[in-house]
Amino acid sequence: MYTRILVPVDHSDTSQAALQEATRLAGEQHAIVRLIHVIDLAQFAWSANEFLDVPQLQASLKEGGEKLLAERAALLQEKNIQVETELLEIWGGQIARTLVDDAAKWQAHLLVMGTHGYGGLTHMLLGSVAEGVMRHTHIPVLLVKASA
Known part of the structure; x- marks a missing residue:
């Protein structure tokens, strides 16, 4: 029985x-759901920071992440599902490893995450967070692909 379900969320159709x-x-399971959103604060720190306001961009990432989590949590609360949220900040780390570590720390029974299901060259160039999670976790993972 899966009573602790972890769901990484972003703005994609697959995440939805x-x-x-x-x-x-x-x-069905009367489970608690933990919604997490990962932001990489280093993504702008190394760029042309003489042209960008890096602290403002990082604050915007945090604000957008918190807003996303609040919106997604409200959807679950409307259905009387117990939900908690967490904005995870990384500095150039691997998102997949961050998700796996958080799931283990929270003692998740199941990870539910979206996948684009890319193959071939697109997969080789972009990589896959879902594949990285699958490779590094012992927790069951349910991958959901958005309908085309």
Whole structure:
């Protein structure tokens, strides 16, 4: 039985599809859902910072992440599902490893996450957070692909 479901969220259609599936499972299992959003604060720190206001960009990332988490949490609360949220900040680290570490620390029973399902050259160039999670976790993972 999955009573602790961790769901990484972002603004993608695949993330939304994963959240819908996690919501369905949580309702059936009377589970608590932990929504997490990862932001990489280093993504602008090394760039042309003489042209950019890096602290303002980083603050904007944090604000956007908190807003996203609040919006997604409200969807679950409307369905009487217990939810908690966490904005995770990294500095150039691997998102997949961050998700795996948080799931283990929180003692998640299941990770539900979206995947684009890219293959071939696109996969080789972009990589896959979902694949990285699958490679490094012992926790069951449910991958959800958004319908085309």
